[in-house]
Amino acid sequence: MKAMVLCKGAFTLETVPEPVPAAGQIAAKPLACGICGSDLHAKDHAPHLCSLLHRAGFRGFMDPDRPVIMGHEFCCEVLDSREGFERGERIVALPFIAGADGVELIGYSNAYNGAFAEQMLIQADSAFRVPDSVDTEIAALTEPLSVAVHAVAQSGADETCAFAVFGCGPVGLFIIARLRALGLGPIMAVEPNAARREMAGRLGADISFAPGDEGADKWWRDLGLPLGLSDAMAQDPIQRKRSRAVLFDCVGKPGVLMAIGTAAPVGATIMGVGTCMEPDTIEPAFLLQKSLQIRFVFAYAPDDFAQAFAMICASPDALAPLVTGHVPMADIDVAFESLSAGGSDVKLLVTPT
Numbered sequence: 001m002k003a004m005v006l007c008k009g010a011f012t013l014e015t016v017p018e019p020v021p022a023a024g025q026i027a028a029k030p031l032a033c034g035i036c037g038s039d040l041h042a043k044d045h046a047p048h049l050c051s052l053l054h055r056a057g058f059r060g061f062m063d064p065d066r067p068v069i070m071g072h073e074f075c076c077e078v079l080d081s082r083e084g085f086e087r088g089e090r091i092v093a094l095p096f097i098a099g100a101d102g103v104e105l106i107g108y109s110n111a112y113n114g115a116f117a118e119q120m121l122i123q124a125d126s127a128f129r130v131p132d133s134v135d136t137e138i139a140a141l142t143e144p145l146s147v148a149v150h151a152v153a154q155s156g157a158d159e160t161c162a163f164a165v166f167g168c169g170p171v172g173l174f175i176i177a178r179l180r181a182l183g184l185g186p187i188m189a190v191e192p193n194a195a196r197r198e199m200a201g202r203l204g205a206d207i208s209f210a211p212g213d214e215g216a217d218k219w220w221r222d223l224g225l226p227l228g229l230s231d232a233m234a235q236d237p238i239q240r241k242r243s244r245a246v247l248f249d250c251v252g253k254p255g256v257l258m259a260i261g262t263a264a265p266v267g268a269t270i271m272g273v274g275t276c277m278e279p280d281t282i283e284p285a286f287l288l289q290k291s292l293q294i295r296f297v298f299a300y301a302p303d304d305f306a307q308a309f310a311m312i313c314a315s316p317d318a319l320a321p322l323v324t325g326h327v328p329m330a331d332i333d334v335a336f337e338s339l340s341a342g343g344s345d346v347k348l349l350v351t352p353t
Helices: 037-044 046-055 142-154 170-181 194-203 215-222 229-234 256-263 284-289 302-314 329-340
Strands: 002-007 010-015 025-034 073-078 090-093 096-099 102-105 120-123 127-129 161-166 187-190 207-209 244-249 269-272 293-296 323-328 347-351
Touching: 002 329, 010 329, 025 090, 037 046, 037 329, 073 120, 073 142, 090 120, 096 120, 142 170, 142 302, 161 170, 170 187, 170 194, 170 302, 187 194, 187 215, 194 207, 207 215, 244 256, 256 269, 256 284, 323 329, 329 347
Parallel strands: 161 187, 161 244, 187 207, 244 269, 269 293, 323 347
Antiparallel strands: 002 010, 025 073, 025 120, 025 347, 073 090, 090 127, 096 102
């Protein structure tokens, strides 16, 4: 079969052996697969990313000196009737598979290829059938949406909160969509790119600002959520339209976490979702004086994936604006270069066959 193989920072289209399913596994044909920010970093900075995951204790992550076939945001077609699935059925699945040495992360494993190939293996008990009412490209958004489902759940978000999403790339936009699907708000988006600010509005943000816009401060004050300690201490509680602010850092760059803390209302919760791959500096005493909570979240649990899939099935068209382009497998390197350069694209989908 054909596959796009990554080795030492370069993609090559190669012929590789077809995978053979073991007990509990399904052979499947990838139909569509998204490219995420971690993929971009793995291509250009694989040793750094792998060192980080290995230090965090994830033994099923790839060896950067060996070839890997990426692709973990997929929708596939079942190739053979087995493990309770029928040939031709479309499925999505958590990108984890049980290997000889433990759990492997599909798309970042040297032993099990991801969806940038003509065939792949999927763990049967992690798969979900895609109903006819859901397009293949929308079903492929289940995995990245799961990250947002997990982040929102871990934030303790409820109807008493107001929200801000910093960075309207895919993760930030998925978080806005998840909040709206739960009926939560109001939501402010903070993003330098005008096209992405417009996209944030389409997905449910009530208002959008460029970073540093003074209008954001007024927005918080109008909700009765003061940014300054003295104002918070003097405020009449009856003026508070919301009891707590939740701010999602979906940027993941040095300096952003502290900037969000400076812009956050007193007593807010800051959720670290974007992956900052460099050392960063914060001022704990300042964050302490404003009684800010900071929590970092990683990936998702199986229940988050199930909830993301249920959300997609309930309203398949809601996330359609996020798919901004398609590329054939042979042009994956071009797509990676385009996404790394920035711009207005949100989710590019690879069509392996």
